[in-house]
Structure formats: C-alpha cells, structure tokens
Amino acid sequence: MAYTPITLPVIPADPEIEKKVSETLSRMTLEEKIGQMTQLQLDLLGEVGPGGRFRIVPAKLDTIFGIYKVGSILNAPYSYCLDAKAWNEIIPQIQEASMKHIGIPCIYGLDQNHGTTYTNGGILFPQNLNVAASFDTELCRKAAEITAYETRASDCPWTFSPTLDLDRNPAWPRFWENYGEDPLVNALMGVAAVKGFQGDDPNHVDRNHIAVSLKHFMGYGAPLSGKDRTPAYISPSDLREKHFAPYLEAIKYGALSVMVNSSSINGTPVHADPILLTKWLKEDLQWDGLIVTDWADINNLYIREKVAKDKKDAIRIAINAGIDMAMEPYKTDYCEILKELVDEGGIPMSRIDDAAARALRLKYRLGLFEHPNTLLKDYPEFASEKHRKAALDAAAETMVLLKNDDNILPLRRGTKLLVTGPTACSMRSLNGGWSYTWQGHLSDSYAKDYNTILEALTNTFGADMVKYVPTVSFNQEGSFQDETVADFAEAVKAAAEADVIVACIGENSYCETPGNISDLYLSANQRDMVKRLAATGKPIVLVINEGRPRILADIEPLAKGIVDIIIPGNFGGDALALLLAGQKNFSAKLPFTYPREINSLVTYDYKVSEEVGKMEGVYDYDARVNVQWPFGYGKSYTTFAYSNLSVDKKEFGPSDMLTVSVDITNTGSIDGKEAVLLFSSDHVASIVPDNKRLRAFSKLALMPGETRAVKFHVPASDLAFVNAAGHWTLEEGDFTLSVGNLSVPVRCTTTYTWDRPNI
Numbered sequence: 001m002a003y004t005p006i007t008l009p010v011i012p013a014d015p016e017i018e019k020k021v022s023e024t025l026s027r028m029t030l031e032e033k034i035g036q037m038t039q040l041q042l043d044l045l046g047e048v049g050p051g052g053r054f055r056i057v058p059a060k061l062d063t064i065f066g067i068y069k070v071g072s073i074l075n076a077p078y079s080y081c082l083d084a085k086a087w088n089e090i091i092p093q094i095q096e097a098s099m100k101h102i103g104i105p106c107i108y109g110l111d112q113n114h115g116t117t118y119t120n121g122g123i124l125f126p127q128n129l130n131v132a133a134s135f136d137t138e139l140c141r142k143a144a145e146i147t148a149y150e151t152r153a154s155d156c157p158w159t160f161s162p163t164l165d166l167d168r169n170p171a172w173p174r175f176w177e178n179y180g181e182d183p184l185v186n187a188l189m190g191v192a193a194v195k196g197f198q199g200d201d202p203n204h205v206d207r208n209h210i211a212v213s214l215k216h217f218m219g220y221g222a223p224l225s226g227k228d229r230t231p232a233y234i235s236p237s238d239l240r241e242k243h244f245a246p247y248l249e250a251i252k253y254g255a256l257s258v259m260v261n262s263s264s265i266n267g268t269p270v271h272a273d274p275i276l277l278t279k280w281l282k283e284d285l286q287w288d289g290l291i292v293t294d295w296a297d298i299n300n301l302y303i304r305e306k307v308a309k310d311k312k313d314a315i316r317i318a319i320n321a322g323i324d325m326a327m328e329p330y331k332t333d334y335c336e337i338l339k340e341l342v343d344e345g346g347i348p349m350s351r352i353d354d355a356a357a358r359a360l361r362l363k364y365r366l367g368l369f370e371h372p373n374t375l376l377k378d379y380p381e382f383a384s385e386k387h388r389k390a391a392l393d394a395a396a397e398t399m400v401l402l403k404n405d406d407n408i409l410p411l412r413r414g415t416k417l418l419v420t421g422p423t424a425c426s427m428r429s430l431n432g433g434w435s436y437t438w439q440g441h442l443s444d445s446y447a448k449d450y451n452t453i454l455e456a457l458t459n460t461f462g463a464d465m466v467k468y469v470p471t472v473s474f475n476q477e478g479s480f481q482d483e484t485v486a487d488f489a490e491a492v493k494a495a496a497e498a499d500v501i502v503a504c505i506g507e508n509s510y511c512e513t514p515g516n517i518s519d520l521y522l523s524a525n526q527r528d529m530v531k532r533l534a535a536t537g538k539p540i541v542l543v544i545n546e547g548r549p550r551i552l553a554d555i556e557p558l559a560k561g562i563v564d565i566i567i568p569g570n571f572g573g574d575a576l577a578l579l580l581a582g583q584k585n586f587s588a589k590l591p592f593t594y595p596r597e598i599n600s601l602v603t604y605d606y607k608v609s610e611e612v613g614k615m616e617g618v619y620d621y622d623a624r625v626n627v628q629w630p631f632g633y634g635k636s637y638t639t640f641a642y643s644n645l646s647v648d649k650k651e652f653g654p655s656d657m658l659t660v661s662v663d664i665t666n667t668g669s670i671d672g673k674e675a676v677l678l679f680s681s682d683h684v685a686s687i688v689p690d691n692k693r694l695r696a697f698s699k700l701a702l703m704p705g706e707t708r709a710v711k712f713h714v715p716a717s718d719l720a721f722v723n724a725a726g727h728w729t730l731e732e733g734d735f736t737l738s739v740g741n742l743s744v745p746v747r748c749t750t751t752y753t754w755d756r757p758n759i
C-alpha cells in the first residue's frame, strides 16, 4: 500500500459531465459561483414551530437561495431527530427553491456516521472503531451500502463520512469515530466504506448511493494534549507515510469530497495550508473533488488560530489555500466578503471558477440535475429486517474478548447473574455520539424499542436468573462524566445470591469537544464499584462499553472475564447476550493499543528505541513498553494454531511481489473466525525503524479441525518508508515478516528511492 503506482488523474474525468460543468459555469454570475462555495446550517431556512418542531419559512428560502444563491445546506435540528418522512417534506422544499432561484440543485449533507445518525427509524450500526475491530472490510462495505440506501430514502445525497483520522492519542474524544490507530486498517476500511457509500463509479453515483466526504483531512487524531481541536505535531515522514495513507487510498478509489481537519499541524492550521490542500490533494493526485471546511473553520482562522486578523483575511487565506466550500455555517456575510475579495483582486477569479466547478461536478456526478430528490416510497428496504440483521451481525463481529480465565465464558444456562454498572441500562452508551443527535443524548428515548444490555441478558438468560442492582449511574443532565453513586451495600448483598457478577462499565455518550477529559483512567467511582464487588469473592465479568481505552489496570486483575464492546450500536445488547451465552463466537481484535500506564501512551508501531530494556554489557536504559492489551489482541471460544509460514522469496528487490502463506487450523471444538494479521519489521534503517507495521490482514471462518491456507500478496514497495528527505525509500537490509507466533526472515538486496516524493 505504501507505494503503489498511481494512474493520474485519480478519478478519470467524464467528458460529458465536464462539458455540462463548463457550460453551466459559463452562464453563472460571480454571486452564483460564490453561492456554490457556501454551505449553511438548516436553521437559517426556518423556525421552530408547534411542538418544538422545525419548519421551513418560505421567505427565508427566498433570501438564502434568491439573494445569496447558496449551493449547500447541512445538518439537522439540535434538539430532536427527524424521521425519513420529515426529511422527505423538508428537502424537497429546499430543492424547489434552489431550482427556482438558481436553476442548480442544492446538495444536502448529513453526518450519517454509523448508519443513519440523523434519520430516526433508520439503522444504526456499530461505530467505526468497532467496525475496525472486526478486521472485516466486507462488513464495513455492507454497513456503508445500507447507510447510503437509507440516507437516499431520507432525500439526502451526501454524507460527512467516513472518518479516517488515525487514533494516535487515546484521550482524544473522537477516538471511536475512526478505524483505530493503524494506517492500513484505516485505509482498507476507508476504501470499503467508499465502495459501500458511493458504489463503484464515482462519475455516476446511482440513486441507491451517496457521495462521501472523507474527514478530517488530516492529522486530526494526534492532538498533543488529547483535547479536541488542539494542535498536533507530526513528523513530515509520519504525515506522508501514515496520516495521508487512508486518504490517498480512499481518493484513489474515487472519494468525491474531503472535509478538513479543524486544527493545526506543526503550527499551520490545515484550513490555511496550500501544501496539503492544493499541492497534495489537487495537484499531485490531479483530484477534481470538492474540499469543504469543517464547522465554521474559516472563522476559526481568526477567532481561535490567530493566523488571520479578521474574517476577510481568513476567507482570503482559506480560499487561496484550496478550500472550495465553506461550512460557514450561520452567516451570509461570507458571500459578501468573498465577493469583495474577488473584486479587489485578493482572490483570483480562476480560484473561484475552480471551486464552483468542483461543486457543480459533484452535483452532476450525483445525478442531482436530473433527479434533485429521492423519495422514501422508492426505498422499500428502509429499516427492513434484512438491514436490522446486518447491524446485529455486525455488532457481534466487533466485540473483543480480552480475558477468559478458567473459561468463565460462555455463561452456562442456569447461571445466576448480578448485573450492575452505569452502562447496563443505557442506549446512550451503546450508541455513543452521532446517534439521533450530535451528542447522542436522546438515545434512551429514541432507541427505547431496542434492548439495553440488561434487557438483552434478561431475554436470553431469563428474568429469574438476572438481578439488576444500580451502583454507579450516569446523570442524564450536565457533563457526560457526571455520575451518581448508590450505596454499594445492596449490590454486595445481591452478589451473595449470584453466581457471576456482570459489571457494565465505561462511558456515557459524547462527541467532539464536550467529550474532552483530563484523566484517561476509568472513573474512580466505577473502579471502586468493581473493587467492592470483587471483595465478595464472586467471579466478575467486566463489560467495557466505551469510545476510547480508559485505563483500568487496577481492576483488570479482579475480573475473570473481560469483553470490550466499544460502541456497538442499537443491537449491542442483543449481540453481547448472544456472545455471553455462547450462541455466537467472538472474533474481533483490538484495532488500537489498550494502555496500562498513564505516562506510556504508545501505538503498536512505536520506534524500536522505545523498548530497549536490559542489554548485555550496556547501560540499562529501562525503556519499556508496558500495555494492557496490544494492538491486534482478541480471544475466541475456540483456539487457532498457525503453521507453515513461508514466503516465496528470501531476497527481493523494489519491484518484486512477496507472496506469504500460512496455514491456520481451528484446534478447538466450535466454529470460529480468525483475523490473520501480517506484520513486517525492518531491522536497520536510515531513520529509527518502527517496531513493526501491519502489511495485510484477512479474516476467515474455520470449523473445528479445519485447516485453511491464507495467502498474502505484498508488493515489496509496501516495505518502503518515507525517509528524512521526504522520499519513499526501500533500503537494503534484513526484515522479518511475522504472522501469529511465526516469523520468517527476508532480505532486500538493493536500496531504491522513488523519485516522485509525494505519493
């Protein structure tokens, strides 16, 4: 993946579409072109009507489309969630006004981030971090395909998804929105999501598919402070080699738009960076897609980042850096100021033409000129049984079994359970943010027909076998971190009657900045609760329901079984019950490193010098990596043995293909699925080598006793890295390839540096 030759342009232009784009553009006034570069928030088109419901105000439509010629609208009301029928009433009015006043369809955009976030009644899948834990790209494609279908049923053709930021800081409140810490997992899941959302032809996205907006380009997941929208400091090599990789692969697959990282990298806000926006994306890849800002981020160039002196300066910097559309989102003065800037020569007309053409091209590619609307009645599979089943199966594939001492799991029929903890009865925790509302704070009412963990366990094990006693609970008002603590005495008493304690711990829902934390440890209340229950001597199964790995080193030894369900969506309770009852088997693995020590937050591809330890005859550096669970860790109810690892070439050059094969056997007594991960390690390199890097993965199902061979084809160029001069290079020397507990040595015979530095 690191260096596959690229055919340029990445999305081949369709001559017919290009002709229409130029003809339309040639008829447009400057004001109309600026309108295409503007995206406003739905609120500006209406008012809150009876029952607190949003309704369109026709005079507002006339202003926004008649005067400002605005090209795009986004978002949903904050305080409640519209259903597909309501979207089918709102968006057609918007389209009608847009066609009447401008003759160009409006493009509506929604964050349908793990299923239909903003369409009540649609299907919510597990969050992306779960999807990554499945190590199954087909699961990812399918979830995106269903989401696209249900989003079209809501009359919306564009989503601000998938999110491909590398999770490099576990405190970051957006950790769960991405596919984990690794570039390859994010890249392959990103490609699968693009396939699912857009289909296979980016020039002709049909009416069952929608356009993606990859976000948040790029480096957003590495804030030094761990707080949202704070600066990242990323080496040029890492930026090119790791953070860019998922965007590059998804764009090569035809991603039609990109949203920009709200923050800064090495001091430059990405919204103001012509190198990343214009050079890397538009010039080097000859990519003709659309770049949209994140929420109010042009304004943030002067309000927060202080690289512009006022709004006008900020608009000039951002548009000249390569921004095509401003998610303004509240004010129309952006349109007026942008016009002034063009009239005064601060922004060249060629930039405006390019940006407006990109917006028009996206609309033509989506077929919006021919069919501005798609209606619910044409989508009979909306929220169908088939879609529900896909979400349930997905949830079960994404829960990670981390500990199973003495085979405490699966729980045998007739086991008396004490269920407790703040996530036991919470649809908010199961769904996380981007669920019905931005913060996911209303999930307990919108998702009341789905089962919480407690309800699902009760259904599966029987009401007489399951007792619930509250201990720690989340407060539903105030910060997501607020908890109420009951006297633990009642739970301790109930434990005496139980065979096993199922302690459901983790986090309440949150999203973005409101999810900032200043302590990565799981809350003290919850850890105390586990300690008190452990003192009863009854075995504990911990169910971790959280969006980022909260440190629990002090309570981990107290549990016999541990399952990390991450944020599995509406079917999470049911999926967990099936797994705990042994009606399904675990098959997920951690797509991130679970930390153990607060001051040793590393990713699995840490530099080799992080882990020196004791060396014979040498000063003991005592550098060590001590994590709770490593990247790729996850157990099953069955066991797998790896054998016969081989590689077809012991020595290779830069243009060779390495074929690695390994046999996997299900050595247990039940069906199981195994995610097989191939890593490489470079022994010596001109910059300190990474400990190891994931190069390929594949998931396979095996019956008891069955053996299957897995073959990976890895281009030798994938073992290249970006050197100190910013060039992709493959250096002569020794490497180790490893799968499971097996490894083979291989050797690169020549050093080769590619002369295209950028891609």
Ligand code: BGC
Residues within 6 Å of the ligand: 075, 111, 160, 215, 259, 294, 295, 512
């Ligand atoms: C988030 C984006 C989102 C946008 C529109 C921003 O606050 O950072 O991820 O797409 O809002 O809702």
